[in-house]
Amino acid sequence: MSNVRVAGVGLTPFGNTPERTGRDLFAEASIKAFEDSGVPRDDVDALLYGNFMGELSEHQGHQGPLMAEAAGIQAPATRYESACASSGTAVRDAVMRVRNGEDDVVLVGGAERMTNLGTAGATEALAIAADDLWEVRAGTTFPGAYALMAQAYFDEFGGEHEDLAHIAVKNHENALTNDKAQYQRAIEVSDVLEAPQVSSPLGLYDACPISDGAAAVVLTSEEYAAEHDLDAPVAITGTGQGGDRMALHDREHLARSPAAREAGTEAYADAGVDAADVDLAEVHDCFTIAEVLALEALDLEPIGEGITAARDGRTTADGETPINLSGGLKAKGHPVGATGASQIAEVAKLLAGTHPNSSAVEDATTGVAHNAGGTVASATVHVLEVTE
C-alpha cells in the first residue's frame, strides 16, 4: 500500500465575490495547486470534486467534467456531494484510489458559490442538508439545528454562551495572518455576546460566514513523488468516515457527534496514532458549538469538557493542541464544497512549516482534518504526518 503524498495545494481567497462562477473559482485553485506541486496536468488520473449547492446557486449540475475542463485536465471527473463534508469525502476516496494503486496522481478539491444567493437564499440552500420532510418543514435552519445541539449541550454538561464566544475570538485571532481569510479582524468576547441572535443561544458571531471560494490539492503516490523528486514532505496516513441518522431528532445523543467519533477512530487506527499524538487540528467549526463537539468526538477533549478548551487556552495558538490555526470556518470562511479540501491544504502547510502560523507548531509532526456534513450525519477525518 502506497503512502499518499500531498504534492501541492491551492486556495482562492474565501469571501464575498458573488459574481465569480464556480468554474472560475476552481480554475484558480487548481492553477495554484499545480504550480505548488510541480506535477504536470497530463499526469492526473482523476478529478474528484466536492460541491453542495451548485444546482441552487448556479443552476448547474454535472459539475465533474465542467471542473476538469476548467482545470485543464483530460482525466475523468466525478462530483462528490455530502453537504458540508463534500470535499472531505472526495479526499477520502482520492486517498483510497492512490493507495490501491488504481491512480498515481489525483486532483481533489471543491468549490462553492454562495453569496450570489443573498442571506435568505443561502439560508434556504444550506437547510437542504437537513431532512426536508421532518426538519426543514418544521422551520429548521442550519444555524437552528446547531442551536438545538448547543442548548442540549448546555443542559447536559453546563457551559454558557461566553464559553462559546472564546472559540470565535480564538479563530478570528488565528485568521489575522491568513491573507485568504474572509475575516482578518480581531474580535472580543463582548462582540460575540452583543451580536444579534440568529437562533438562540447562537448569535451572528457564533456562525461561520456565507462564502465563495475553492480549494484544490494534488495527491500522488509515494512512488510517483520519489520518481519525480517532488517536494512533498507531508503524507495523508489515515482516513476515516462515519455516518449517522439524517435528522437530529433521530440521534441517540443531541449533544454528541458519533459519526465524527467513528471517522476519527478509523483514521487514527489507519495511521497508527492516537489522540495524544495529535499536535494540531483543523476542525469543522461551522458554528462555535461545532468545534466543541468535534474536539470531544476526536478525543482531543473529554466528553463535556470541550466547552472550556478555548476559554482556558488549551486550543489557542499558544496552547497544548492549537485548533483551527487557519481561522477555521468561522473566520477563514466556509465555501461549503471547498472546506474539506481546504482543511487538508492548511494542515499540510502547517506541518510543512510553510504556513504563516507554522511558528505556533514548530515541532509538529501530526495533524488532523475533520470535515462534517449537516448536523454531522456524515463526517470524514484525515490524519496527516510529516514523513521526512
Added chain:
Amino acid sequence: MTDSETGVQDAGFDDWLDAAEEGAAYYLECPEGHGSLPPRRVCPDCGSTDLEEVQLPETGVVETFTVTHVPTPAFEDDAPYATAVADFGPVSLTGQVVGIDLEGIETGLEVELEITVSETTGERVIGFSPV
C-alpha cells in the same frame, strides 16, 4: 413542500399530517420495537421490513429548543419562532412550539402534538403545544 400548482402530495408524510390533525398520529414499529417515521419500508435500526403503524403516545417532552430569528424564506413572516425536539418515547419529532410565550419554553416542558400552519406559506407545520 406540496406542489401548490399541481397539488401533488408527499405520500406517507402528508398522510401522517392528515392523521395527526385528526388526533391519530402514529409511528412505525418493527418486531424489535424500534420506532421510526414514514414514509418508510425498512426499519433503519435493524432492517426489518415488517413495520406496523402504532398510535403515537399522547404527550412528549421537550429535549432541546431554539428561537430562530433568521428563517428560511418559507418562514419569513413566522420569525421569531421556536423549534424544539420533543421525545415521544419510541420516536422523537422536530416541531414548532406554539401556545406559549417564547420566553416560557424550557427543556423538560411537556407537550402534545398540534398541527399548525406557516404564516408565510399556509403550509402545514408540525407543532407542539404545552399540555
